[in-house]
Amino acid sequence: MTAAEMIEREREGKTLTDRLQALAAALQLQRALASATVHEQERKTAKASPKKMKDFGYRPVTIHFLGGVAIEVSDGLRNNGVVCGAGK
Numbered sequence: 001m002t003a004a005e006m007i008e009r010e011r012e013g014k015t016l017t018d019r020l021q022a023l024a025a026a027l028q029l030q031r032a033l034a035s036a037t038v039h040e041q042e043r044k045t046a047k048a049s050p051k052k053m054k055d056f057g058y059r060p061v062t063i064h065f066l067g068g069v070a071i072e073v074s075d076g077l078r079n080n081g082v083v084c085g086a087g088k
């Protein structure tokens with residue numbers, strides 16, 4: 001195996017490791033977003049809001065990690081298509 005081949009394999013290994021780390025982080029984030037605690041907080045926020053809020057279900061959100069990996073997760077409660085808590 002030449003030095004160039006070893007370097008290429010190392011790069012491939014790093015790419016795969018970065019993707020695996022991003023997937024693990026995204027899975028943990030998705031589990032947190034789908035937790036009963038977060039769902040209850042969303043319901044309380046919707047009830048306390050002066051504007052009527054509807055649950056349009058979960059929608060995909062892309063999370064970009066430092067290694068350049070992008071993973072889609074689902075977020076929750078929205079008001080007319082705007083994510084709750086996102087200021088203008």
